[in-house]
Amino acid sequence: MSIRLAVAAALCALALFPLAGRDYYATLMLPFFGYGIALLGLNLLFGTTGLLSFGHALFLALGAYTAAFLTSKLGVLDLEVILAAAAVTGALVAVPTGLLCVRYVRIYFGMLTLAFGMLFYSFLLKFYAVTGGDEGMRVLRPRLLGLAWAPLGKVEFLTGPFYYYSLALLVVGAVVMWRIVRSPFGLGLRAIRENAGKAEFTGVDVRRYRFCAFVVAAVFGAVGGALLAVPTGLADPLLAYWTHSGNLVFMLLLGGFGNFFGPVLGAFVFIVLQDQVMSVTQYWRFVFGAILAVVVIFFPQGLMGLLDPRQRAGT
Amino acid sequence: MLGGVFHAAVLFLVAAGLQLVFGVQKILNLACGSFYALGAYAGVSAVSFTLAAGAPPAVFPAVLVGAGLALALVGPVVERLLRTIYDRDESFQLLLTFALVLMFEDVIRFVWGSAPHQLGNVYLVYGQLRVGGLVIPVYNLVVIAAAGVIAALMGGMLTRTRFGRIVRATAENRRMAEALGVDVSRVYVRVFTLGVALGTVGGALVIPATAAVNEMGIDLIVEAFAVVVIGGLGSMRGAVAGALIVGIMRAVAVATYPEVEMLAIYVVVIAVLVLRPAGLFAKAAA
Numbered sequence: 001m002s003i004r005l006a007v008a009a010a011l012c013a014l015a016l017f018p019l020a021g022r023d024y025y026a027t028l029m030l031p032f033f034g035y036g037i038a039l040l041g042l043n044l045l046f047g048t049t050g051l052l053s054f055g056h057a058l059f060l061a062l063g064a065y066t067a068a069f070l071t072s073k074l075g076v077l078d079l080e081v082i083l084a085a086a087a088v089t090g091a092l093v094a095v096p097t098g099l100l101c102v103r104y105v106r107i108y109f110g111m112l113t114l115a116f117g118m119l120f121y122s123f124l125l126k127f128y129a130v131t132g133g134d135e136g137m138r139v140l141r142p143r144l145l146g147l148a149w150a151p152l153g154k155v156e157f158l159t160g161p162f163y164y165y166s167l168a169l170l171v172v173g174a175v176v177m178w179r180i181v182r183s184p185f186g187l188g189l190r191a192i193r194e195n196a197g198k199a200e201f202t203g204v205d206v207r208r209y210r211f212c213a214f215v216v217a218a219v220f221g222a223v224g225g226a227l228l229a230v231p232t233g234l235a236d237p238l239l240a241y242w243t244h245s246g247n248l249v250f251m252l253l254l255g256g257f258g259n260f261f262g263p264v265l266g267a268f269v270f271i272v273l274q275d276q277v278m279s280v281t282q283y284w285r286f287v288f289g290a291i292l293a294v295v296v297i298f299f300p301q302g303l304m305g306l307l308d309p310r311q312r313a314g315t
Numbered sequence: 316m317l318g319g320v321f322h323a324a325v326l327f328l329v330a331a332g333l334q335l336v337f338g339v340q341k342i343l344n345l346a347c348g349s350f351y352a353l354g355a356y357a358g359v360s361a362v363s364f365t366l367a368a369g370a371p372p373a374v375f376p377a378v379l380v381g382a383g384l385a386l387a388l389v390g391p392v393v394e395r396l397l398r399t400i401y402d403r404d405e406s407f408q409l410l411l412t413f414a415l416v417l418m419f420e421d422v423i424r425f426v427w428g429s430a431p432h433q434l435g436n437v438y439l440v441y442g443q444l445r446v447g448g449l450v451i452p453v454y455n456l457v458v459i460a461a462a463g464v465i466a467a468l469m470g471g472m473l474t475r476t477r478f479g480r481i482v483r484a485t486a487e488n489r490r491m492a493e494a495l496g497v498d499v500s501r502v503y504v505r506v507f508t509l510g511v512a513l514g515t516v517g518g519a520l521v522i523p524a525t526a527a528v529n530e531m532g533i534d535l536i537v538e539a540f541a542v543v544v545i546g547g548l549g550s551m552r553g554a555v556a557g558a559l560i561v562g563i564m565r566a567v568a569v570a571t572y573p574e575v576e577m578l579a580i581y582v583v584v585i586a587v588l589v590l591r592p593a594g595l596f597a598k599a600a601a
Contacts, residue, residue: 054405100589107343107405111544112588118537120580126578246413253410283425289417296411297399311564 002303004057007261014167018159021081027231032271033166034060034228037173041220046249046256048181049213050193051102054110054245055117058097059090059218061124061240063225068137068235078167079142079230083223090222091215098214102207103197117245126235139229158231166227173220174264180216181260189213204256250292256302265303321455321524323562324462328517329535330542330554331469332510337548339506342397345412345536347514349419352532353389354518356423359383359432359527361519376457383516390508397507398500416533424529431514433526454567458520465516466555473551482506523559541584 007145018026038060045051053314070076070085101112124131131137141157144165180186188209190197200206229235238244245272255266273291277284301303333347361382362375393415398405473479485492486503493499518531524530525544542561561580568576 046406052409054409073326074478100585104588107409107548108588110406110409111343111540112585113538114540115544115581115588117586118577119585122581126573126576147591242537243416246410246416249410250413283421285417286421286425289419291419292414292417293396293411295415296407297396300407 003261011171015164018163023155026163027155028271028275029165030158030166030231032268033170034224034226035248035251035267036170036224037227038221038224038265039248039255039267040173040177040216041224043252043257043260043263044177044180044186044189044213044220044246045217046252047259047262048186048193049189049210051105051210051213052100052249053113054060054222054242054249055113055115055242057242057244058117058120058216058250059221060225060228060244061120061235061237061249062086062090062093063222063227064139064229064235064239065124065131066222067142067226068139069143071137071140077140077143079144082142083169083226085221086226087219090218094218095217096212097219098218102210102214113244114245117240117242121181121237121240121242124240127144131237131302134237136234137149139233139235142230147153149242162230164255169223170264173223177220178260185209185212218266250288252302253295253300256304258301259304262302262304269303271302273283280290319563319566320459320559321562322565323558324459325517325521326535326538326542326562327462327554327558328465328513329539330546330558331466331516331542331551332513333539334548334551334554335469335513336507336510336552337487337543339482340397340503342401342408342412342481343405344510345409346393346415346419347510347522347539348532348534348536349416350386350389350511350514350532351518351535352423352527352529352537353386353419354515355522355531356427356432357386357515358462358519358522360427360466362522372578373499376520378459379519379522380461380516382517384512386515386519387508390511391504393511394504394507398503401503415438416536420529420532423532429529431526431528452524454523458524461515461520465513466551469551478505497562538580541580544584571583 017029029082029178037138038056041059042053042056045053045056065085066089067082070082076082076085097113097116101109101116104112125134127133141154144161147161171237181189188199188204191202191204192209196206198208228239251266251270253266254269255264256262274284274288277287281287295302326398329347332342332350336342336344336405338346358379365375365378396415397408397411400411428449458596471479473483481492481502484495484498485499485506489499492502538561542554542557544557546555546557560583564579564583565576568579
């Protein structure tokens with residue numbers, strides 16, 4: 001009950017946020033929406049199914065490059081089309097990689113996803129003619145709902161229509177994911193996490209369930225990645241680098257992977273914290289590494305674990 | 316080709332550290348690349364220092380190895396941190412080492428700054444050998460020989476000495492070893508420190524040939540990973556074979572078709588993981 005109130009309050013705060021007139025903070029929130037969507041997907045893999053991917057950044061990069069390719073090479077500017085294309089591309093890539101990855105669990109799954117991520121990274125980096133190499137590709141300003149919003153300047157566009165578009169998308173993503181997690185399919189995934197052998201016995205097709213979770217996570221990742229690339233206006237290979245995947249898992253853990261809203265909270269805290277720490281010291285990695293170490297050692301349930309006493313007792 | 320073997324020699328050292336720690340402690344240590352970078356920077360400092368003191372160039376390898384070994388002192392400290400989560404899920408162990416990667420990167424940036432560090436002409440002090448039409452920097456041979464010696468020493472230690480037997484027993488069955496009177500936590504500290512030392516020495520040795528840059532650690536991790544996967548997790552012979560495969564493949568790719576340099580390696584990694592997940596050399600000894 002209190003969770004529902006908190007979510008409602010958070011939504012109101014986010015909706016009112018740009019009206020406060022602090023454009024800096026409103027633009028700061030933009031990557032949060034993209035990451036939030038991507039992490040909802042990643043948590044389906046890790047939190048629900050128990051598979052730790054160290055190459056999920058692959059799909060974010062895929063979404064970002066889809067956006068870049070469509071806007072700057074093909075002249076497609078409708079964000080709806082871009083997001084749909086990103087989702088389809090994500091799924092298309094996830095099918096072959098997923099088929100291979102879900103044959104393994106635990107550390108081998110992590111290593112295989114890492115290898116795929118780095119494969120894509122080196123492809124982006126080395127095939128200059130297609131991907132622009134280390135300079136990346138530009139992502140042009142998209143049209144939202146068929147409108148160009150031409151009279152608005154860049155910041156006005158981003159903190160205005162695009163902000164609410166992203167927020168709405170995050171809400172839609174969360175609702176969809178909520179339905180997935182609560183469906184028989186989601187329950188099957190949880191059974192797999194708890195005990196794959198028993199799940200198999202009760203009639204859950206373990207490998208197919210894992211595969212489906214992988215594809216869904218990839219689609220969320222690609223959509224989140226496409227959304228991320230719009231405010232930065234750039235898709236660059238570092239999006240696929242393994243440390244980016246590490247950061248995604250970091251956000252997940254920070255928020256708490258055992259809770260549905262944990263990943264979204266993690267993305268939020270990560271982004272705000274990064275902004276704050278970076279303005280204080282250039283050695284933000286050290287601070288973040290220390291935070292991650294503390295979270296891993298002392299609070300494996302993340303922030304949500306701290307906030308929700310039920311969960312603390314339960315696990 | 317020989318450049319490939321040189322690269323392989325360094326990769327072997329780092330990968331051997333990774334293997335040792337994984338074989339015994341079952342932790343996949345992402346921070347092994349950070350130790351490599353740490354060793355490299357320390358190597359630069361140590362050599363510049365001895366150069367300023369007017370020492371002859373012949374002592375450099377010794378100085379570098381010494382710097383690497385001295386840095387291994389961080390091993391027990393890091394191990395103490397890791398010890399808190401030995402009984403946890405391996406995802407958490409992986410993440411803790413990722414936290415270490417982030418922290419070490421900034422430690423290096425803090426101490427040595429973000430500009431690349433390079434040792435001027437130390438590399439060529441040893442001269443070059445001409446074999447047929449090939450020009451081979453002698454330093455490369457020194458490093459390859461050093462890696463060979465270290466590999467032989469490691470092999471000897473693991474198979475012939477008492478400590479090696481204990482390490483292998485612990486890797487095989489930790490509880491049984493403990494029941495037989497092995498102080499496992501002490502073995503862990505030593506093994507981890509040894510793993511760190513392999514990484515730092517590897518980093519220190521590479522430094523006359525290349526510049527030390529901030530990203531060298533995180534770049535090398537994925538290569539060392541590739542080595543370990545190709546060779547088989549936890550196998551020392553696998554580390555040798557994997558390092559040679561990756562090093563030579565890279566050299567060949569750079570010479571013939573540079574676009575696929577790293578791409579080819581990951582393709583091999585994926586192929587190995589899919590076809591023979593245990594690696595080409597299934598677990599022999601720790």
